[in-house]
Amino acid sequence: MGLIETIKNLFKRGGYALAGESLKTINEHPKVNIDPRELARIQRNISQYEGDYPKVEYVNSYGDKKKRDYMSLNMRKLSADVLSGLVFNEQCDIYVSDASDEDENENTLKQAHEYITHVFEHNKFKKNLSDYLEPMLALGGLAARPYFNEDNNEIELSWAIADAFFPLRSNSNGIPEGVMKDTTIKVEGDKTFYYTLLEFHEWEKSETGDDLYVITNELYRSDNQSEIGKRVPLEDLYEGMEEQTYIKGLSRPQFNYLKPAGFNNINPHSPLGLGIADNAISTLKKINDIYDQFWWEVKMGQRTVFVSDAMVNVHYDEAGNAPTEVFDPDVNVYKAMHMGDDKDPVKDVTNDIRTEQYISAINQSLRTLEMELKLSVGTFSFDGRSMKTATEIVSENDLTYRTRNKNVYEVEQFIKGLVVSILELAKFYKVYKGPIPSFEEIGVDFDDGVFQDRSALLRFYGQAKQFGFIPSVEAIQRIFKVPKKTAEEWMDLIVEERTDMDPMEIETFRNSRQFGIEE
Known part of the structure; x- marks a missing residue:
């Protein structure tokens, strides 16, 4: 970085400090106004998806307070994994073809097909979408946007899960303006700093009345992971990045937002989606509680035998020789207890583990979860039974199949929107010169052979x-x-x-x- 740029950054940093541009949460930014309940819901979903639960507190036999790990069945992740595998796989075929019979149009749209195929192959799009569908279904949303990489003149894709994309404005047709968040960790000396890049996507009117698409970048720095921090110059982390980029000739936003099928009944006025298990929170807790208790009973249910302390205590004879040990010193089954003149010096106090009762309780809760997730009975099992095959699902006109089809439509619209966004951006940067297809001219074959x-x-x-x-x-x-x-x-x-x-x-x-x- 040159001397002039360093001086500019000092002025910028001073200006940001004077303006008081410091954020604890994304909602403190003047452009962002999200219901705090939605932010809390997303954070809760992420904690459950990660299996991050507080430790269990209990009192031991001596009255001391102890803590132990909470053992859970991560059904939020498992259910999303099952449904994402049914919705999309890497055999999906994406193509662009013209609906008319004119050879000229077909030839030009052939360029669009070839270019999109190249971009998707370059970005490993099918694999990435297959991977990102799971957190999308589990957390409630996913955003993807293309950007132009000047180093290799390629269009590349950036992804953002539910806690990294927030709407700025919405209408009945979707979300035309939003902000994407990206966090980078940087170690400086013995301190760790968290840099957060906020990328705002907005529309403006030019002087001639045309629609201009504006991307604004803001960088923040904090030594606290839970805070966004103070605004700093972009050059601190991204050398050469412009604070604002204006793009003209676009018909739609550059980001494309995907959410699970269905209405957000928890917050009807929010454009954000719900995770597929968001209406089953109490059932998830019940499953986890039963499993945690089952695991603890198994752990505490090891064989326990009380024996007379006379059999365990070591006594020396007159010559100072100790008697031979009765029990293996590595065994923890036997516990010494004073039994006095009891004629039976060995008492087995082991209790049977209630395996059948716990398995039955978990399976009953899984049936409730299937109903709430709109999945067919038998989708999940805790007793070792195999899950239904795809052939069984479709042959029974299965509820899972109908739920899958609703989400297939959402993914199809997401892919079509992304195709248009990629081609429009590529055309702006003059790396693609063909026409922009309509949604009707974009085909997505989800390889339904296994279902049909x-x-x-x-x-x-x-x-x-x-x-x-x-x-x-x-x-x-x-x-x-x-x-x-x-x-x-x-x-x-x-x-x-x-x-x-x-x-x-x-x-x-x-x-x-x-x-x-x-x-």
């Missing part, structure tokens, strides 16, 4: 085609989840193959279509 019986689909659409209810190209698209252009190419190949058949083969082909293949 392709044979049943083939029979259904085959009959619809036979009676003239659907064109062949459309049937191919729906059965095999391919773009229209690919379906047309397949149809051309099918026609070519049929023209090469001899008359007998053509007649056999027609009969097989009408009456089915003879077995």
Whole structure:
């Protein structure tokens, strides 16, 4: 950093100090106004997701207060993991294709498809989205935004979970303005400092009346992890970063926000989403309490035998020789007790562990949790039974399958919005020159083969085609989840193959279509 920049930063730092720009929480920023209950809910969700619970206090046999770890079943994480695996996998296919029949448009949108494929591969998008869906479902939200990396001229992606994205403004169509938070830890000497970058995304009107998208960066520094701290120059951590960037020509925000399907009934006026277990807090606590008590009973239920202290105490004879030890010195089962003249010097006081009762209680609570999460009965089990397969889920018109489909729609809209944001940003930085597709021209195939019986689909659409209810190209698209252009190419190949058949083969082909293949 040069001398001039150092002097500028000193003036900036002094200006920030005079302006009193110091924040304890994100809500103290003048641009941010979030219901404190929402912030508390998100923080609670994160603690539960991490399995971070306070220690259990208890009184031992001597009346002393003791503490021990709280043992929990992390059902918030497990339920989110189960649902995220059903919603999205890395076999998902994302493509851009034009809905019209004009070759020129198809060729230009082919550029969009190729560029998006490159960006997603460069960012390992499918893997990252697959990973981030779990905390999104568990905590209630996820944001992703593209940014231009000048070092390699690539569009890259930044992710923010529920505690790192906050809305500035919202409407019925979503969240047009928001702030993303990113924390960096830096050790300076023997002290640890926490740098928090706040990135504000807002809209402004230019002098000509056009919409300008403004990204404002603010950096804060604190030696307390729970506080955002005092504002400092960006150059303290991010050399060359501009405080404000203006982007024109955008049709939508650069960030894309994803939340679980469903309405926020806990705070109906909030645009933020709920974690899938936010309406099951009492059930989660019941499951954890039962499991904690079960674990403690197992730990305390080891074999205990009281024996006469005469059998344990060491006595020396007149010659000073000690008798041979009765018990192995490494065994902790036996406890000495004065029994006087009791004829039975050994008493087994071990109590049976109530395993069946605890397992039954946990499984009953799991049934309640399944109902509250809108998952099918049998999704979870504490008695070693295997979970339902995807085939069983769809064959039973399963509740889990319907819940999964609602979240698939949310993820589909999120991906489409991200595609448009990437292409618009790339066009602004002149690394992409093609057109911007509409949502209708972006396809997302979630690879539902594991949930759908392709044979049943083939029979259904085959009959619809036979009676003239659907064109062949459309049937191919729906059965095999391919773009229209690919379906047309397949149809051309099918026609070519049929023209090469001899008359007998053509007649056999027609009969097989009408009456089915003879077995």
